Amino acid sequence: MGAPAIPGVMKRGRPRSEQVERAILRAAGDLLTEHGLAAMTIEDVAARAGVAKTSIYRRWSTKGTLALDAFLADFLGSQPLPDTGNLENDLTAALRAWVRTVRGTPTGRALAELIAQAQSDPDLAVAWRERVVGPARAQHRKILEHAVARGEIPDTSDVEVLMDLLFGTAYHRLLQGHLPLTDRFVRRVVAVIVAGAKAGAAAPPTP
Amino acid sequence: MGAPAIPGVMKRGRPRSEQVERAILRAAGDLLTEHGLAAMTIEDVAARAGVAKTSIYRRWSTKGTLALDAFLADFLGSQPLPDTGNLENDLTAALRAWVRTVRGTPTGRALAELIAQAQSDPDLAVAWRERVVGPARAQHRKILEHAVARGEIPDTSDVEVLMDLLFGTAYHRLLQGHLPLTDRFVRRVVAVIVAGAKAGAAAPPTP
DNA sequence: TAGCTTACGCTACGTAGCGTAGTGTAATAT
DNA sequence: ATATTACACTACGCTACGTAGCGTAAGCTA
Numbered sequence: 001m002g003a004p005a006i007p008g009v010m011k012r013g014r015p016r017s018e019q020v021e022r023a024i025l026r027a028a029g030d031l032l033t034e035h036g037l038a039a040m041t042i043e044d045v046a047a048r049a050g051v052a053k054t055s056i057y058r059r060w061s062t063k064g065t066l067a068l069d070a071f072l073a074d075f076l077g078s079q080p081l082p083d084t085g086n087l088e089n090d091l092t093a094a095l096r097a098w099v100r101t102v103r104g105t106p107t108g109r110a111l112a113e114l115i116a117q118a119q120s121d122p123d124l125a126v127a128w129r130e131r132v133v134g135p136a137r138a139q140h141r142k143i144l145e146h147a148v149a150r151g152e153i154p155d156t157s158d159v160e161v162l163m164d165l166l167f168g169t170a171y172h173r174l175l176q177g178h179l180p181l182t183d184r185f186v187r188r189v190v191a192v193i194v195a196g197a198k199a200g201a202a203a204p205p206t207p
Numbered sequence: 208m209g210a211p212a213i214p215g216v217m218k219r220g221r222p223r224s225e226q227v228e229r230a231i232l233r234a235a236g237d238l239l240t241e242h243g244l245a246a247m248t249i250e251d252v253a254a255r256a257g258v259a260k261t262s263i264y265r266r267w268s269t270k271g272t273l274a275l276d277a278f279l280a281d282f283l284g285s286q287p288l289p290d291t292g293n294l295e296n297d298l299t300a301a302l303r304a305w306v307r308t309v310r311g312t313p314t315g316r317a318l319a320e321l322i323a324q325a326q327s328d329p330d331l332a333v334a335w336r337e338r339v340v341g342p343a344r345a346q347h348r349k350i351l352e353h354a355v356a357r358g359e360i361p362d363t364s365d366v367e368v369l370m371d372l373l374f375g376t377a378y379h380r381l382l383q384g385h386l387p388l389t390d391r392f393v394r395r396v397v398a399v400i401v402a403g404a405k406a407g408a409a410a411p412p413t414p
Numbered sequence: 415t416a417g418c419t420t421a422c423g424c425t426a427c428g429t430a431g432c433g434t435a436g437t438g439t440a441a442t443a444t
Numbered sequence: 445a446t447a448t449t450a451c452a453c454t455a456c457g458c459t460a461c462g463t464a465g466c467g468t469a470a471g472c473t474a
Binding site for chain 1: 447448449450451452453
């Protein structure tokens with residue numbers, strides 16, 4: 001209590017209230033869930049949190065980065081790292097967990113709207129890649145590296161492409177909305193990728 | 208000239224000016240190219256087109272649908288239907304053409320921003336699926352059906368999933384921006400999908 | 415030709431949300 | 445005690461939205 005995280009750079013003046021921070025994130029999360037990102041305004045968040053607008057702007061520069069923090073509070077940890085000793089099972093479990101989290105849920109809509117917002121908000125785009133895309137891919141990379149270690153797929157496989165195939169396909173249906181994210185979809189996507197990877201198609205051709 | 212498209216439902220009063228329509232679409236297309244969709248305003252479009260705002264609202268209900276029409280004027284017909292007699296070559300040609308159109312181009316940014324806008328504009332979302340996603344998929348479906356007809360892949364293959372794999376993966380890199388759309392990426396994505404499809408992984412399992 | 419109807423450009427308006435500034439008070443370190 | 449920063453509150457100027465009213469223009473119908 002009151003002890004500085006880093007002695008010597010102790011801040012002077014009144015410290016920022018953690019309670020204010022929590023109230024803002026909670027209000028933003030609620031509004032994100034109830035009405036979506038596009039309909040969420042900073043003024044609404046402030047009113048709902050019982051906080052002044054300036055207390056929000058002091059912490060976040062754009063609506064997108066605020067929404068990202070509110071989103072991560074709910075989203076982090078919902079994506080497991082399966083390790084069954086079988087690539088197809090692991091990928092199926094990972095994609096199924098993702099589908100369960102996003103299909104027809106406020107989380108799914110928030111996910112889509114955050115990606116949308118990032119197309120015109122460079123700050124959010126950077127934060128999104130660093131705090132969502134990066135960590136998620138690190139998880140999925142492990143699944144593929146385990147498969148390489150087991151000899152299921154060639155060690156020259158382009159794991160980045162394989163990850164793009166798996167989740168790019170799923171994000172496609174989420175964002176375009178042309179077809180539903182069914183379990184059959186999950187199984188077939190995984191089956192094609194695993195078959196292709198095992199055939200060495202994700203590796204450089206050996207002439 | 209002056210003849211009604213459907214006799215009997217001849218409109219009364221002053222007809223809408225095609226010149227106004229063209230001026231609006233041209234101005235919207237220019238602004239979309241120069242500044243992007245997020246920065247484009249109806250007022251700017253009106254000013255640039257030398258037209259009243261009401262003349263725009265009379266024709267389009269939202270910025271998104273206007274931008275879609277402006278976008279299609281430039282985008283339509285840029286995606287060829289390759290038919291070389293070989294699935295891998297056809298898919299590679301199709302994806303390469305798409306990459307060439309979108310990578311580092313205003314068209315690519317407009318594409319991303321339209322998908323973004325569709326996440327919070329239901330009218331645009333419907334129009335997008337009907338006028339962009341639908342026609343594009345119809346093209347790509349032919350490529351896969353030709354491969355089925357040639358016996359390259361099983362006739363039970365889930366062509367919808369295969370299309371999602373091909374373009375979903377590419378859209379993923381466009382929208383997330385985590386990795387570039389290189390030609391090696393194109394070749395590996397196609398190789399995995401073709402290998403998987405030929406192995407029957409996109410078809411229902413035969414017990 | 416006269417009359418009806420709709421489109422058009424123009425100006426003006428009310429609304430919403432943005433991001434900032436000013437004020438007085440509260441909380442902490444020196 | 446004093447300096448410094450955070451906070452709530454109020455107010456402000458700004459931008460863009462979407463609509464309304466006006467007079468004029470351009471077609472049809474009688």
